[in-house]
Amino acid sequence: MTATHQRRVVRWLLGTAVTVVILGALVVWVNVRGETPVEPVVAATAASPQAIERGAYLVRAGNCVGCHTTPGGARFAGGRGVETPFGTVYAPNITPDSRTGIGNWSSSEFWRAMHHGRSKDGRLLYPAFPYPSFTYVTREDSDALHAYLTSRKPVEQANRPHALHFPYSTQAALAVWRALYFRPATFTAEPAQTAEWNRGKYLVQGLGHCAACHSGRNVLGATSLNAQFAGGLMPDATWYAPSLATPKEAGVQHWSRSEVISLLKTGVCALASVSGPMAEVVYTSTQYLREGDLDAMAQYLASIPTRKDESRDAKRTDGDTLARGRKVFDQYCASCHGDDGQGVAHIYPALAGNRAVTLASHNNLVQIIRKGGFAPTTLGNERPFGMPPFGQLLSDDEIAAVTTYIRQSWGNSAAPVSSLDVLRAR
């Protein structure tokens, strides 16, 4: 090897090393920039009862209990897993236990988690904790949340480590992800809009973290502003969170505000009812929100710009499948949903013209037929009616046929669903 050749190799290696170091430094800088130093001191004086009460309400609005409590487990003690394509992320204990919970967290450290997505010990947090939304929450609200959570009874329950695949399990990968997709942001009111509209936007975009489910995600699990409220499959790929920007899906641009309020407050309205993950949201969160806040949210939701609808009317399926679907429908569905899919207002949803039925994604319809369910019990709907879990009775083939029949009858025109589709929609 000649000297020139050697020099060239050394120069090349040096160049690469310098690039790596610069890129690494850039990623680190992007991850921590804008942070003010945290004060690790826990306030000696207890928070005011007003702050705690405010926090109790905001905890509902943010549906903290939804992820930070397992079924039957102690409230806020964590342990519930969020299944994602990258592995399972387990929600931590957020009771004020000093060893396993957030008892030692100062309000400033709590704020850093909410706003910057970093833990007390400086670790980067996984965005299954929806800090891309929570970053819009004000410091004042963050302090109230902290005041309420730390006023609860401490529960000693060790956190379950995440079960993520390599390389997603590493902080380095997370740092790169954050460098690409996360910027801490502050909510700024739009002066051209009313105070109510801005309040609605603050709740929907920030604490309510509606975008965490109702937005499209890219292959790395990031939601983008381009796909904001464009609808997307839940991270575990079971249910589809319909688009809030498309009147053909869950957009409420053409609804009256009272219908939106009723749906969020009681779980049912004349036009729709909630099921699946949204039933949980109503049950643990939105039913407790003040009418004024729901009205504000409805105002903002109605103003979300409509996306261009790209769906086309589907081809009709062959008569044999439709005939089989109709047979299943007549035997099991018609007694409640009506011979012509007309339903009974507030009790059994109509299927004719129902947006949930004709979504491009057939997931929700298959889930509902297979699992059945009740609307959540709420103050406005204390004794809901239910639908049987037909997965106990019908084969995948029968479910496919009846799903196709429902999607292509009474003026509905959506793509057919095959047995394989049904099998996949587990």
Added chain:
Amino acid sequence: MGALRYIRMVLWSFFGIRRRSAAIEEQAKVKPLGLAAVAVALVALFCLTLWGLAKLAIGSLGMTPAREAPAGATSGAQAKPTASVENTMAQRMQACVVCHGKEGRATNAGYFPRIAGKPQGYLYNQLKSFQAGQRSNQAMNHLIQHMSDDYLHEIAKYFAELDLPYPPAHPHGLTPAQQRVAETLITKGMPERQIPACISCHGENMAGRLPAMPGLLTLPADYLIGQLGAWRTGQRKASAPDCMAEVANRLFPEEIGAVARWLSSQTLPTGIKPAAASTQPLPIRCGSGEQ
């Protein structure tokens, strides 16, 4: 034969190929107006036949054209209402009958347990257990996950108050030795292994005991075996102290099989109710049975 000639000529013209001399020869024999009339009639007939065939084909494929959707409909609010739905618990609980049978009256075959007539306290405890994941059944866990305690109490009360006939007895198919084991466990227990008699908690005639001990007769054998197995593996849990977990762990698998098949084969007269709450302490501490 004039008409036939006209028809033959038109049909030849449809076909389009003919010897010129024959055509000219025939043309000389007919009136042009009549020929035109026959031609129009035949064309109409031809079109009608085609249309009929197409309709037949569409009909046989089930491709009836879709009706117009009501303008701007998002759901059935604008659609005509069905016959009014009864505002009753029975109607609300239609979600249960697919598995638990009409009015919650499942038979002793299959897997699903009868829930009609079980003590209200027992049914409520089970609903809470399903909600808290102490009992696992995907369908049950899903159905009641977003229900208030008030509604769960009402559901339990509704099914507890149903007074419906039990299915008839059927042969248990046990050997005499197996039958002896089953009957001993049920009426006397095995004190030497700290196994109390079933009847000491579940009622003298095994129809259950208030407030929260279930009746066990006529339940499907597979269900009973499944539950005792779930207690042994820790998949089913009741409030501590979990008496049935202890009993299930003290039983031998073959004893579980015999008892389950014996219980399943029996019947009960209509109108029988769970026994009154015991004034004596139960032979074994039972977290859920005392609530």
